[in-house]
Amino acid sequence: MSKRITSQDVADLAGVSRTTVSFVLNNDQRFSIRPETAEKVRSAARQLGYYPNASARALASNQTKNIGLIISRGPQYVASDTFLPQIISGLLDALKQNSQGLLLEWVEPGQQLQTYLELTRAHHIDGLILMTPRLDDPGLKALEEADIPVVLMGTIPGSSLHSVDVDNLAAAETAVSHLIGLGHRRIACITNAATPYTSANQRLDGYKLALQKAGIAFDPQLVREADFDTQSGYKQMCSLLESDQDFSAVFVASDNVAVGAYSAIREAGLSIPEDISVVGFDDIPLASFICPTLTSVAVSGQEIAVESYNLLNRLMRGDLPESRSVILPTRLIPRQSSREIGRRAKKGSEKKSAQFVSCVNN
Amino acid sequence: MSKRITSQDVADLAGVSRTTVSFVLNNDQRFSIRPETAEKVRSAARQLGYYPNASARALASNQTKNIGLIISRGPQYVASDTFLPQIISGLLDALKQNSQGLLLEWVEPGQQLQTYLELTRAHHIDGLILMTPRLDDPGLKALEEADIPVVLMGTIPGSSLHSVDVDNLAAAETAVSHLIGLGHRRIACITNAATPYTSANQRLDGYKLALQKAGIAFDPQLVREADFDTQSGYKQMCSLLESDQDFSAVFVASDNVAVGAYSAIREAGLSIPEDISVVGFDDIPLASFICPTLTSVAVSGQEIAVESYNLLNRLMRGDLPESRSVILPTRLIPRQSSREIGRRAKKGSEKKSAQFVSCVNN
DNA sequence: TAATAAAACTAACGCGCGTTAATAGTTAGC
DNA sequence: GCTAACTATTAACGCGCGTTAGTTTTATTA
Numbered sequence: 054m055s056k057r058i059t060s061q062d063v064a065d066l067a068g069v070s071r072t073t074v075s076f077v078l079n080n081d082q083r084f085s086i087r088p089e090t091a092e093k094v095r096s097a098a099r100q101l102g103y104y105p106n107a108s109a110r111a112l113a114s115n116q117t118k119n120i121g122l123i124i125s126r127g128p129q130y131v132a133s134d135t136f137l138p139q140i141i142s143g144l145l146d147a148l149k150q151n152s153q154g155l156l157l158e159w160v161e162p163g164q165q166l167q168t169y170l171e172l173t174r175a176h177h178i179d180g181l182i183l184m185t186p187r188l189d190d191p192g193l194k195a196l197e198e199a200d201i202p203v204v205l206m207g208t209i210p211g212s213s214l215h216s217v218d219v220d221n222l223a224a225a226e227t228a229v230s231h232l233i234g235l236g237h238r239r240i241a242c243i244t245n246a247a248t249p250y251t252s253a254n255q256r257l258d259g260y261k262l263a264l265q266k267a268g269i270a271f272d273p274q275l276v277r278e279a280d281f282d283t284q285s286g287y288k289q290m291c292s293l294l295e296s297d298q299d300f301s302a303v304f305v306a307s308d309n310v311a312v313g314a315y316s317a318i319r320e321a322g323l324s325i326p327e328d329i330s331v332v333g334f335d336d337i338p339l340a341s342f343i344c345p346t347l348t349s350v351a352v353s354g355q356e357i358a359v360e361s362y363n364l365l366n367r368l369m370r371g372d373l374p375e376s377r378s379v380i381l382p383t384r385l386i387p388r389q390s391s392r393e394i395g396r397r398a399k400k401g402s403e404k405k406s407a408q409f410v411s412c413v414n415n
Numbered sequence: 416m417s418k419r420i421t422s423q424d425v426a427d428l429a430g431v432s433r434t435t436v437s438f439v440l441n442n443d444q445r446f447s448i449r450p451e452t453a454e455k456v457r458s459a460a461r462q463l464g465y466y467p468n469a470s471a472r473a474l475a476s477n478q479t480k481n482i483g484l485i486i487s488r489g490p491q492y493v494a495s496d497t498f499l500p501q502i503i504s505g506l507l508d509a510l511k512q513n514s515q516g517l518l519l520e521w522v523e524p525g526q527q528l529q530t531y532l533e534l535t536r537a538h539h540i541d542g543l544i545l546m547t548p549r550l551d552d553p554g555l556k557a558l559e560e561a562d563i564p565v566v567l568m569g570t571i572p573g574s575s576l577h578s579v580d581v582d583n584l585a586a587a588e589t590a591v592s593h594l595i596g597l598g599h600r601r602i603a604c605i606t607n608a609a610t611p612y613t614s615a616n617q618r619l620d621g622y623k624l625a626l627q628k629a630g631i632a633f634d635p636q637l638v639r640e641a642d643f644d645t646q647s648g649y650k651q652m653c654s655l656l657e658s659d660q661d662f663s664a665v666f667v668a669s670d671n672v673a674v675g676a677y678s679a680i681r682e683a684g685l686s687i688p689e690d691i692s693v694v695g696f697d698d699i700p701l702a703s704f705i706c707p708t709l710t711s712v713a714v715s716g717q718e719i720a721v722e723s724y725n726l727l728n729r730l731m732r733g734d735l736p737e738s739r740s741v742i743l744p745t746r747l748i749p750r751q752s753s754r755e756i757g758r759r760a761k762k763g764s765e766k767k768s769a770q771f772v773s774c775v776n777n
Numbered sequence: 778t779a780a781t782a783a784a785a786c787t788a789a790c791g792c793g794c795g796t797t798a799a800t801a802g803t804t805a806g807c
Numbered sequence: 808g809c810t811a812a813c814t815a816t817t818a819a820c821g822c823g824c825g826t827t828a829g830t831t832t833t834a835t836t837a
Contacts, residue, residue, distance in 0.1 A: 057562075058536075102532070102536070104532065104533060104536035104537040105537060106474070106538055107473075107479075107537045107538055108470050108471075108473035108474040108479060108538060109470075109474050111469075111470035111473075112468070112470040112471050117469075117470060119518070128504040128505075128507055128508040129504070131500055131503060131504040132500050132501045132504035132716070133500065133501075133700045134500045135497055135500070137499070138493055138494050138495065138496050138499045138500065139494045139495075141493060141499070141503075141519065142490040142491070142493040142521075143490075143494075145490055145493065145519065145520065145521050146490040149521075154518050154519075154520065154539065155518065155519045155520070156481070156516050156517065156518055156519075157503065157517045157518075157519050158507065158511075158516065158517070159504075159511075170464070170466065174420075174464070174466035175466040175467060175468060175469045176468055176470060177469045200419075282700065283700055283704050284700075287704065312704045312705070313704055315704065315706070316704045316706070319706055338494075338644065338645055338646075339645060339674055339701065342645050342649065342674045342675055342677065342678045343674070343705055343706075344677070344681055344706060354494070
C-alpha cells in the first residue's frame with residue numbers, strides 16, 4: 054500500500070503552503086490566487102493523483118456531502134419493489150450533478166428511532182429522505198428535531214416535516230371514477246399495503262370518495278389489504294373471488310400487486326377485462342407489456358426522487374420553501390384491462406382481437 | 416441547533432477522561448476498565464444522547480464503515496432494473512448486521528476511471544462492489560491497484576479482482592438444452608445486454624454450446640442483442656419475427672427482456688408456447704405470475720449480494736480466500752412458456768387448460 | 778513494610794483538511 | 808519617498824476521535 058498523498062505533498066511539490074492548495078482546489082473566491090500559482094498547484098495535484106480525504110474534509114467542514122435514503126420496510130419487501138429502482142435512479146442522477154453521495158439504509162418497524170438518531174446525530178449525512186414512512190413510526194418526532202434537513206417521500210398528516218408525494222387521493226378517485234364511467238357499480242379494492250402506510254390509506258379514501266360521488270354505497274366486504282408484493286396480490290384476489298361477493302371490476306392500488314391479481318383471476322377461469330376490469334397504480338414499466346395491458350395511474354418515481362432531492366437541497370442551503378409539501382400530478386392511462394361492463398366478447402373472434410392488439414401503445 | 420455533544424462531554428459527566436470513554440464505548444478488550452466505571456460512562460452517554468461523530472471516527476481510525484456499490488450503467492437502465500432491488504436488499508441485510516453503511520453510485524461508460532479513483536482514493540469507503548462490470552471498462556486496472564478491497568459482481572476474464580457470479584454459461588446451456596430436449600431445433604436467442612457485458616457474452620456462449628452438443632449449427636441470423644429493458648426485448652423480438660427466419664423457440668437471456676418478447680409475440684398473433692416456446696433468465700418475482708408463466712433460470716440476487724459481501728468482508732479483514740472467484744449455482748424452473756414442439760393445443764379446450772392452470776406453482 | 782506486579786486510568790499526539798488572523802509583497806496616490 | 812490600499816500567501820488552530828506511552832492507584836508477594 055503506497056503512502057497516502059495529502060495536501061501537504063501537493064503544497065510541497067508546488068512550492069506553496071497547504072492553505073494555498075486548499076484555496077485553489079476548492080475554488081475559494083474570497084481569496085485571490087495568482088493564476089500561475091493556481092496552475093502550479095493544480096498541476097502538482099494532477100501529477101501526484103491527489104484526492105482530498107473525505108473524512109478529513111467532512112470533519113473540518115462539517116459537511117459529509119452525502120445524503121441518506123431510508124426505506125422504511127423490511128428487506129423482503131425491498132427485494133420485490135419494482136418502484137425502488139426508479140427512485141434510486143432519479144436520486145443518483147440528481148446527486149451526481151452536485152457530486153454528492155447516496156447512503157442507503159432500510160429500517161424495520163420497531164427500530165426507527167435508533168436508526169434515525171444514529172444517522173442524524175452521528176453526522177453520517179447532510180440530509181435525509183425517508184421513503185414510504187409509516188403513520189405509526191415512533192421516530193418521526195426525532196426527525197422533526199434533527200439537526201439536519203429531512204424530506205418525507207410520502208405524507209404524514211400533522212407532521213411538521215417537509216414532504217413530496219403524489220396526490221394519492223385524487224389519483225385513486227380518478228381511477229375508480231374511470232371504472233364507474235365504464236358502467237361498473239360493484240367495484241372491489243385491493244390496497245397496496247397495510248394502513249399504517251399513508252399511501253394505502255389515501256388511495257383507499259380516494260376509492261371511497263369516488264363511490265360516494267357516484268352514489269354507490271361503500272361495502273367493506275369488497276376491500277382487501279395487500280402487502281406490497283405480487284404474492285399478496287394473488288392471495289387477496291383469491292380471497293375476493295372465493296367470497297360470494299359479486300363485482301365486475303377491481304381497483305388495485307399497486308401494479309405489482311395487480312399482477313398477482315391477474316394471476317388469481319385467470320386461475321379462477323375468468324377473463325380480464327371481459328369478466329373483471331382491473332385498474333392498477335404506479336404504471337410500472339411492465340404495465341404496458343403484460344397481457345392484457347394494464348390500465349394504471351402513472352406515477353413517475355424519478356420525478357418524485359428529483360423533487361425530493363431538490364426540496365432537500367433547498368433546505369440544506371437554508372432557504373425555506375413557502376410550502377411544506379410538494380404534490381405531484383398523476384394521470385390515468387387507460388389500457389386493455391378496463392372496459393365497459395357487460396361487453397362480453399363473443400367467444401373466439403373478439404377475444405382474439407383483444408388479446409392480440411398491440412401491447413405497447415400506452 | 417443545539418450544541419453538539421462530544422466524547423469530552425461524556426467524559427466530564429462521568430468524571431473520567433476522554434480516553435476511558437473511548438475504551439468503554441468501543442469495548443476495547445485490550446484495556447481493562449472497572450465495571451462500575453464502565454457503567455458510569457455508559458450511563459452518561461445514554462443520558463446525553465451521545466453519538467460518536469462518524470467523520471472524526473473515520474479520520475482517526477481510517478475506517479469509514481461504509482462500503483460502496485457501483486452500478487456500471489446509465490440511470491435510464493437502472494430505473495427499470497427489476498433485479499437491482501434484490502441485490503440491494505441482500506446487501507443491506509448483511510451490512511446491517513455489521514452496522515456498516517451502503518454508499519450507492521452509478522457510473523456511465525467513459526467516466527469509470529474518474530469515479531473509481533475518487534471513490535477509492537478519497538476514502539469514502541472501506542470496500543467496493545462493482546455490479547455488472549463491462550469488459551471494456553477502462554477503470555478496472557485502477558481498481559486492481561486500489562488501496563481498498565474490490566469484489567466484482569460478474570466476471571471479467573483475466574482480471575486479478577475477486578468476483579462473485581453465477582455460472583452463466585452452464586445455466587444458459589441448461590436452458591437451451593431444455594428446449595432442445597423438448598424437440599426444438601430452430602432456437603432463436605435474444606441476449607440480455609450488449610456484448611461488453613460479460614454476462615451477455617457468457618449466456619450467448621452457453622446457447623452456442625448447447626446447440627453444438629446437440630449437433631445443431633449455430634445461425635447468427637437467429638441472434639439479437641437486447642439492452643436490459645423490456646422495451647428492447649419487444650423490439651428485438653419484433654425484429655426476429657419480421658425476419659423470414661423460422662424458429663419454434665427462443666432463449667431470452669433476461670426475464671425483463673422476455674416480457675417484452677412476450678408482448679411482441681402476442682402482437683404478431685402467435686401463442687406461447689403453442690407457436691413459440693420461451694425460456695427466460697433471472698427468475699424475477701413476476702416470472703411465475705405472468706401469463707403464461709415463464710420458464711426461467713433461477714438466480715438469487717440476494718444470494719449473489721450476500722456472497723459478494725462476505726467475500727468483500729474477508730478481504731477487508733485481510734484474510735485472502737483460496738480462490739479468486741465464487742461461482743453460484745442456478746437451476747432451471749420449467750413453467751408454462753416452454754413445451755414440446757408441435758404439440759399445438761386443440762383450439763378451445765387445451766388452450767384454456769394451459770391458460771388457466773395455476774400460475775403460482777414454481 | 779517495602780518491593781513488585783498488575784490494574785485502572787490519563788495526557789497528549791496525530792489523522793487530513795478548512796479557515797481565520799496575521800504577514801509579506803505590490804501597486805497607487807500625493 | 809512615504810503612506811494607504813490592495814493582493815498574495817502562510818502559520819496556526821480546531822474539527823472529534825483513536826491510540827500509544829506514560830502515570831497513578833490498587834493488589835500481591837517476600
